[in-house]
Amino acid sequence: MQPFVFHNPTEIVFGVDTADKVGKYAARQGGKALLVYGRNSIKTTGLYDRVTASLQAAGLSWVDHGGVKSNPVLSHVREGVAVAKREQVDVVVAVGGGSVLDESKAIAAGALCDHDVWEFFLQAKVEKALPLVTVLTLAATGSEMNSGGVVTNENTAQKFNIGSPLLFPKTSILDPALTYTVPADYTAYSAVDAISHIIEGYFTSNDQATPLQDRFVEGLVKTIMESTEQILQQPDHADARATMMWSATWALNGLSTAGIGLYQFPNHMIEHSLSAMYDIAHGAGLSIVIPGWMDYAATQNPAKFAQFARRVFDCELSDDLECARYGIEALKTWFHSIGSPVSLAQGNIPDEEIGAIADNAVMLARKWGLKAYTAEVIADILSRCRS
Amino acid sequence: MQPFVFHNPTEIVFGVDTADKVGKYAARQGGKALLVYGRNSIKTTGLYDRVTASLQAAGLSWVDHGGVKSNPVLSHVREGVAVAKREQVDVVVAVGGGSVLDESKAIAAGALCDHDVWEFFLQAKVEKALPLVTVLTLAATGSEMNSGGVVTNENTAQKFNIGSPLLFPKTSILDPALTYTVPADYTAYSAVDAISHIIEGYFTSNDQATPLQDRFVEGLVKTIMESTEQILQQPDHADARATMMWSATWALNGLSTAGIGLYQFPNHMIEHSLSAMYDIAHGAGLSIVIPGWMDYAATQNPAKFAQFARRVFDCELSDDLECARYGIEALKTWFHSIGSPVSLAQGNIPDEEIGAIADNAVMLARKWGLKAYTAEVIADILSRCRS
Structure with a gap:
């Protein structure tokens, strides 16, 4: 810590x-x-x-x-x-x-x-x-x-x-x-947004000895997924709406990141360009970016991505990188199952725009001090979001 | 909620x-x-x-x-x-x-x-x-x-x-x-105290639809156990001491009980009499009381006790009450393993005192509005703490 x-x-x-x-x-x-x-x-x-x-x-x-x-x-x-x-x-x-x-x-x-x-x-x-x-x-x-x-x-x-x-x-x-009348699409985008807030710190922290924060994040992700599924079945599900509301609040109020040291918001950095340029819903942009970013980042920290897959998706694979990939696919599948887009194509964003998006995103990368995220790296990540 | x-x-x-x-x-x-x-x-x-x-x-x-x-x-x-x-x-x-x-x-x-x-x-x-x-x-x-x-x-x-x-x-x-110089006994009592704070609300809440709070409690218990074991191996383990400190803070600051409705502190109610009458450490008193209280309370809400056993102690028994008993035994065994007393005998409190302790505790039971806890019920619970 x-x-x-x-x-x-x-x-x-x-x-x-x-x-x-x-x-x-x-x-x-x-x-x-x-x-x-x-x-x-x-x-x-x-x-x-x-x-x-x-x-x-x-x-x-x-x-x-x-x-x-x-x-x-x-x-x-x-x-x-x-x-x-x-x-x-x-x-x-x-x-x-x-x-x-x-x-x-x-x-x-x-x-x-x-x-x-x-x-x-x-x-x-x-x-x-x-x-x-x-x-x-x-x-x-x-x-x-x-x-x-x-x-x-x-x-x-x-x-x-x-x-x-x-x-x-x-x-x-x-x-x-x-929130009982929030339609299915915005319910889904909201779930993606809340999940994105907690996994940014979880995956990018420079400190690996944060078991309390890790379990808090994993518990939030599981709870948000469970509640979202209940809400999509029954939009006025009082307990699920209440749980979702309280979970989203705690997903970005400082607790999950207190003590984890330096961390970054690369998914938000890239998504901000998507929604600034295309007026796409923030959560929809995130579900497009996250699986591609995870695919890019998993090789740098496979143990943490594997822990996520094991604890959130009950992955039993022993190899960390295989397990990491399992978790990424499981999360992408879940985003798709709740109706949020998981590719640039599904977001109606043409592949040819990748360069322009990366050029825009790099402004924010510089402002936020994300030095590793050059326009080339961002374009690489976006290319993993194509389909 | x-x-x-x-x-x-x-x-x-x-x-x-x-x-x-x-x-x-x-x-x-x-x-x-x-x-x-x-x-x-x-x-x-x-x-x-x-x-x-x-x-x-x-x-x-x-x-x-x-x-x-x-x-x-x-x-x-x-x-x-x-x-x-x-x-x-x-x-x-x-x-x-x-x-x-x-x-x-x-x-x-x-x-x-x-x-x-x-x-x-x-x-x-x-x-x-x-x-x-x-x-x-x-x-x-x-x-x-x-x-x-x-x-x-x-x-x-x-x-x-x-x-x-x-x-x-x-x-x-x-x-x-x-806290690096806190001796092993007080490290153990502290872990018991922190765990007691979160499980009181978890087991006594009148609302069962609190998945976020449940996972927060379960994550805290697992983290406190893990950190305590690391500390007992190596008292100046920086990450474990830090994690323990932050965990104990969040174990009783209002978050784990927000939204769970009415709940009670029966273990603290009974323990307060032990430490008021015998000047025993608070945590030591709690590790004596908790397994006996859980044994008393499990039949009233076996599903919640079973959930605790499954998520904290990986119990795989399918029957809720059997699983609940497994979890109680596992927690008692763990308290013992860290050196905290788990019976009146281990706390050097004679069985003959049970009546007097119950008579003292019932004052607090009345003050806290725990109507079900008559002197007879408290004596029954204490009798389950004998060995």
Whole structure:
């Protein structure tokens, strides 16, 4: 194990119908809210009315900032920052999935600084931020209990991240009933996303003596797979939706990586280019990239890939590399079984684009310090994702 | 899964030699500290000098409150409260194991109230408390990342607990090197203690649909067992000590029980009487009680006990109750193998005392609302702990 600091101050309020309590928690942070949400769905489902009734009952006023896109874009973040400044809000209330939460974090930081908000995605440090309260509607990204967010600059096709301890939500309301209507495809993409968050650290850590973290990851992967299968059978399966929601939260809140030392996010690095360039769902992009990346990486650390195959997929092969390959194939087969694409072809991304994707991804590789990932290496990995 | 609120704001600073950073973190909380510690060991090991050098370098003054007993006693807590009030300290700095941390929590609450500190152990609510910074020297109780503490009132032989969100340490410094010299017996008792914390909720929860929590518990138990065996072979095994320290912290910080609904601490309820009446180490008392309690409880929920046996001890028996018994025997055998007592006889507690212990334990059973645990039931369980 390696030294670390772990500090996750987000309060989680979990349970069916907790969405109606948002006013109580938002009121602790101030009297006027910026209410951030996506397209129309929270209005058609009645959630908008429930949230605003709760804010009103708690004595808050609010101003709307709807229309957040999945893969949130910088122009819309800038609009939100302008509204937050003009209206002098005290708190940001985010109602939605990871995109809404990520955009809200950027707005929370941008509202209290004088420079353009994109500076935070390049190198500026967040010095202060509005408090953030969230109501989660999709179990996937983990943004509800972490301090980071991702936004796409549509002018430069850069999908970059913001991060600061000041951006942990003060309170996140996790009401699994809000996810009962998530369709099968997004349920699958969400499962892929959550799994991707935990396996990045697991496979790329520079420390192999992390048995607690390993078992935590393996338990999360098995639980997410099991719950996803139950949900696809029965979309309003209360226990499976609840388990999936809590699992996705813990997949990216710092616990699985605390003590594992240096690690990388190569799958996210490559996928960010896919979804920045093709507007493909993040989880769908990940299920295309992950099997190819694993195929590339397994030879460098076959023992860890074999452990994964043995503990998650009950592989009994004795040779580590054979076992690793078994696990990669099993995970790819599972992604396919839940309806997520597992090749560039299935994602409707032409092979001829591999060079362009690699050229885009290498920008992020440089920003994240992934020196081994040259454009050639990324193109090699993408070539393993063709079919 | 059941509704819950999870909020654990303690900052963890983990790694070899982090003890030397205590001043930096204590200084965030104020300029004058009450320095709480146990008998002489932190002076003979040099830790006292390291901690005070760090406090001094950070500009803090401090007043000593040493001499905390294992199984801390109320009279010494009251002395600490008097010192904290008289000296008007800003922060409590606890350097030690669970006993020192638990006493420090009681002092932190007692220092800012007008009534006797024992009231908090009976029913008074903590309204304010001094901030607490800890340097942990024993991986066992989890007190470093939770909001509770246990103190014995030596006049009434009551071992009761205090709890409040205000009692989470602000920062806990986990320096695994401080545990390299923990002797074999206390290493074993600590492992039993940590395991006991996670299995209480696992076996007594009223909700069976908690696969994530189950796997987290099972992974912790396997990891604690594995690390303890490594430590007993090689006491300064850096990775095993680190893993044990981090595991014990997560064994009682709220995660393993979040979402599992109602649960109980019957083994702790009974053990508290053993250690209150006989001054036996807490972990040693637990390894005496647990196999007997499991034998008593397995028939009520054989499926869960069988799951434990299958996943932790690779039991392949198909009958749940047979499998449950296999797991109980395996755990008892393991406790014995690490040198922790597994019977009243091994703990030098005469069988004739069973009635008196049960009469004492039932006080706590009533306080904790464990209605099924009459003196007769507790005596029945203790009779299963005889050999």
